[in-house]
Amino acid sequence: MEEQLAALAAEVAALKTVATVGNTTVAEIYYYVTIPLMVLIHAGFLAYEMGASRSKNVLASGIKNILAFAFLVPTFYFFGWWCYWAFPTGFDLGVGPFEISGLDYANAAGNPAGEVMGPSLADSASGVFWGAFTLFGATTASIMSGSVIERIRLVPFIILAVVLGSFAWVLGAAWGWHADGWLVTKFGYHDFGAAGVVHTVAGFFALGVLINLGPRVGKFNADGSANDLPGHNMPMTLVGLMMIIVGFWGFLMACAIFPNEGWSWSTSGFTSIYGTPLTLSALTFNILMGFAGGIIGAWMVSRDPFWMMSGALGGIISCAAGLDLWWPPLAFAVGFIGGAIMPSIARFVERMGIDDAVGAFTVHGALGVWGVLAVGIFAAGYPAIPGEGVAMTNFMGQLIGAVVMVLCGLVPGYVLSLIMKSMGVLRVPESAELAGLDITKVPSKAYPEGMSGGSTAPAE
Amino acid sequence: MGSPFDTGTWDGVTGAYYTGYGSGEMMWLLVAIALCVVACWVGHRHESESFDKNGG
Numbered sequence: 299m300e301e302q303l304a305a306l307a308a309e310v311a312a313l314k315t316v317a318t319v320g321n322t323t324v325a326e327i328y329y330y331v332t333i334p335l336m337v338l339i340h341a342g343f344l345a346y347e348m349g350a351s352r353s354k355n356v357l358a359s360g361i362k363n364i365l366a367f368a369f370l371v372p373t374f375y376f377f378g379w380w381c382y383w384a385f386p387t388g389f390d391l392g393v394g395p396f397e398i399s400g401l402d403y404a405n406a407a408g409n410p411a412g413e414v415m416g417p418s419l420a421d422s423a424s425g426v427f428w429g430a431f432t433l434f435g436a437t438t439a440s441i442m443s444g445s446v447i448e449r450i451r452l453v454p455f456i457i458l459a460v461v462l463g464s465f466a467w468v469l470g471a472a473w474g475w476h477a478d479g480w481l482v483t484k485f486g487y488h489d490f491g492a493a494g495v496v497h498t499v500a501g502f503f504a505l506g507v508l509i510n511l512g513p514r515v516g517k518f519n520a521d522g523s524a525n526d527l528p529g530h531n532m533p534m535t536l537v538g539l540m541m542i543i544v545g546f547w548g549f550l551m552a553c554a555i556f557p558n559e560g561w562s563w564s565t566s567g568f569t570s571i572y573g574t575p576l577t578l579s580a581l582t583f584n585i586l587m588g589f590a591g592g593i594i595g596a597w598m599v600s601r602d603p604f605w606m607m608s609g610a611l612g613g614i615i616s617c618a619a620g621l622d623l624w625w626p627p628l629a630f631a632v633g634f635i636g637g638a639i640m641p642s643i644a645r646f647v648e649r650m651g652i653d654d655a656v657g658a659f660t661v662h663g664a665l666g667v668w669g670v671l672a673v674g675i676f677a678a679g680y681p682a683i684p685g686e687g688v689a690m691t692n693f694m695g696q697l698i699g700a701v702v703m704v705l706c707g708l709v710p711g712y713v714l715s716l717i718m719k720s721m722g723v724l725r726v727p728e729s730a731e732l733a734g735l736d737i738t739k740v741p742s743k744a745y746p747e748g749m750s751g752g753s754t755a756p757a758e
Numbered sequence: 759m760g761s762p763f764d765t766g767t768w769d770g771v772t773g774a775y776y777t778g779y780g781s782g783e784m785m786w787l788l789v790a791i792a793l794c795v796v797a798c799w800v801g802h803r804h805e806s807e808s809f810d811k812n813g814g
Contacts, residue, residue, distance in 0.1 A: 575768055580776070591793070598797040601804060625776040625783060627790035628759070634793050677777045679761030686767040 329426035335548020345538030354734025380408035394478020486689035491618030493669030501663020506711025513653030588617030591633030609637035
């Protein structure tokens with residue numbers, strides 16, 4: 299009998315080991331897979347921006363986009379990851395209620411010289427988590443990248459991209475996309491899919507830069523009316539947008555926390571980054587409905603293929619903050635509203651004299667705010683974090699969160715670009731802009747045997 | 759619309775938890791259907807006008 303019990307105990311121990319290893323490996327694979335999917339976002343932005351550029355600026359736009367991604371990787375490693383863990387309670391580097399924040403925690407989890415920031419047989423999570431967040435940061439830089447095409451200098455742009463992607467959005471995420479974040483614990487801020495922390499921050503950062511950068515030559519006439527400066531390849535832009543949609547599945551997948559790991563919130567199911575329960579089934583319902591609503595809403599009011607396809611992204615962004623909570627037909631309606639208001643917002647921005655070449659502020663900044671507020675309007679009353687007596691989702695909390703995200707983007711984008719402008723390093727020379735950045739900066743031609751490198755914009 | 763439970767905690771919540779569970783489903787279902795119908799009607803009208811205007 300004793301021998302049988304001993305054998306049974308040994309078998310149970312062996313099974314537990316197998317289960318632990320298996321589950322750890324599955325979690326690691328889950329986050330690993332999100333990363334190439336998110337790289338697809340960048341392939342999409344690359345196609346999108348190059349298609350939206352005139353043929354004389356195609357390669358310059360592409361290089362700018364690729365380099366933003368490239369510089370985000372080491373800088374997020376150097377300090378971005380540390381900032382996410384250090385600042386949730388504010389600039390005091392304090393420890394939040396779940397004790398996964400503050401100076402000591404950041405030094406343990408995000409110290410670039412620390413052992414968790416490299417291969418370790420005892421750690422199968424740090425690399426894939428860091429990688430997922432790095433890709434989130436690179437997404438913010440790509441958002442800004444499109445708005446400033448055809449006239450921004452390369453190195454100042456890279457500096458702006460690093461500040462946005464390795465610091466500004468990270469601050470917003472520490473405060474509003476972390477269970478210890480003060481916006482969450484004190485105001486019940488809820489932003490499952492980062493509508494505020496990624497899209498609002500990046501969109502308003504882009505706006506701050508655009509104010510100082512100025513419009514492309516030929517965009518506006520003396521009387522303030524705007525000229526259309528069409529990109530040289532709309533099909534490339536549309537396919538690029540669809541690739542971004544594919545990549546966003548990876549982005550949203552990485553927003554969920556895998557269960558039953560040492561670092562998991564739950565042993566039985568997926569949770570949000572705040573520790574609140576959700577299912578991938580819920581995300582699937584609402585991502586597809588929001589995507590569809592955005593396209594249909596944009597098509598109904600605009601008919602422009604560019605805005606229609608942008609509606610896909612706009613619809614998802616509109617629903618992102620509450621993807622874990624919506625009744626799916628409501629997600630369709632929220633996405634539809636986002637898609638439908640996009641063209642009007644873009645026209646307003648243009649009337650203000652802002653040349654946002656790809657509508658980055660409209661799609662990400664404005665609809666990011668709509669997405670955050672939509673949770674306050676339609677999804678109030680949910681506990682924001684696990685436990686009892688916690689803050690609940692509410693409209694004021696979402697409004698405060700939206701304002702904070704706007705400031706996290708607008709202030710650094712405006713101030714830094716203003717400094718660059720005063721130093722005379724923000725914008726390319728006008729002669730280069732008129733001749734084309736491919737032959738003056740890269741220097742190379744995108745279509746050496748084909749398309750003319752000249753532009754037909756009236757003012758030129 | 760909003761949270762269908764008012765216990766103030768996720769503890770003990772099982773089953774459906776989406777916004778308006780048990781109250782607003784039909785309304786939003788009808789809204790979504792209506793939006794699709796309206797979009798198609800507006801789109802059809804524009805398409806016809808576009809053909810008329812552009813010699814189609």
